[in-house]
Amino acid sequence: MVNAIEVEKLRKEFKSYSSRSGLMGAFRDLFTRNYKTIRAVNDISFTVKQGEMVGYIGENGAGKSTTIKMLTGILTPTSGKVLVNGMNPHKERETFVQTIGVVFGQRSQLWWDIAVQESFRLLKKVYRVSDQDYKEHMGHVIETLDIGPLLDKPVRKLSLGQRMRCELAAALIHNPPLLFLDEPTIGLDVLVKLKIREFLKEINQKYNTTILLTTHDISDIEALCERVIMLDEGKIIYDGSLQHLKENWGEGKQIQFTFSKEVTDGELGALTSDLQVEWRKGEQANSWVAHVAPASISDVINRVVTRYEIQDINIHEIATEEIIRNIYEEGAVHG
């Protein structure tokens, strides 16, 4: 099996300056500046196999976009080795970019003032796609993404959801074996999201396209990716299957109680002190959420219900988002 992406000890440092405060500070900044080096990506290593769909997640500023920009050859790494589709993205930029497709959710790569089909036509020429291939492949893409009626409209007149579907189609004109998606579903409604996910699954199956996806919407990852790479402050803190993550961190249930009277943390803690449970204040008034290990579920419910008057009880599976939040709060993945 060929690796689509091989990254070893990749590092990117930025030099940035901090402005001094006040008017005097601004004058001093004219002559000397306080520079400091920020390490946005800190010695990360991973490989992605051909045909994998990988979710690349992390908080804002964790270094996701910087990594993608290095993998696509836009930024030059400070140190480390990058091999994508068997090429060094910076050394052979023009041949290399023929083999990848990129969607940046936050910026358009279509030409703003002209009709979508003109952008497509230009990209078709740029990537030297033959008429036959274009008709066959793009005909299908246009149909699946349902953008046929949008083709003769200028990009500036499209809604965000319409534009995003066109962006995706534009990134696929040359049918690349590797697709980078940087927050492709940002700001989209549920229907468009579903459509895009369906479509990504389909091309992954049909062409064995490798997809690397960054997103803040965990449901995207749940729907698409078997594997996640989690990044925090430039370092990989988890690399493995989503399933594994859930089993290790998502054990137990969340039980939400709504009491009719005010209850304090201390009282609840004392009541269940010998059980494996963690209490947290809920979002509504008088509501508390218990994070309970499977063995203690019935005991917790039993004790709380007999002691207090309850208005409502809800039992949830622990959400992936919750798991990820826990991991970030602790800063690393154990086990």
Add this chain to the structure above:
Amino acid sequence: MDKYMEMIRIRFLMMLAYRTNYYTGILIYCINIGAYYFLWSAIYSGKSSIQGMSIEQMTTYVAVSWMARAFYFNNIDREIAMEIKEGKVATELIRPYSYLGMKTMQGLGEGIFRLLFLSLPGVVVTALLFPLHFSMNITTWMYFILSITLSFIINSELNLLAGVVTFFTLNNEGLLRAKRFIIDLFSGLILPISFYPDWAQQAMKYFPFQGISYIPSMIFTESFQGQAIINGLMFQLIWSVILLIPIQVLWKLAKKQLVIQGG
């Protein structure tokens, strides 16, 4: 090459997308040529020639300078600066083409559009209003076409250079404004170089600016004859080659230390 041709077409479409700009463009050219015509008529007032140029040659010089400007002038420096400022350069660098080459082609598309649809109608309108003298000599036209092509190359190279500097400064609005003014002044658009004092004329031999406007306009008005034409063209050719060097060097450096602004 196909993709570069396509880019010229796209630029045409983009220029056509805003019709108001198009019509006001013609008007602005007529006003500019008209204003300079009256200015020069006042300066000549009765004299038959100044610095070896008759008033008719001078008004033609002005009209032709503006017409040529429509072709060589472009905003690719501003566009590069903008794309860097907004981080859009990222989407350009994932395309299998040379970024600077593509920008030059966009400039060419813009230039051809302006020449055909802005300045030709503009000159026709002005020719009806003011006495202009157009050469009927076919070789003059040939030299002129060759010369404005080189003008376009020199000016675009200067624009690329100014644009690429943005990769380092991240915001160079002031520099771009200064560059534009310097080019209008020293290229001979506002005043023919032969009107400058001797020391300034000597100094300007070491700068590429007169290759942008002065040389093609002098060729067109037949103020340059024989060897002077060849010298002028050689001057342009040499500069268009020399300027490639700093562009390549800066571009290499720029790519290395590129920062994508705004995430």
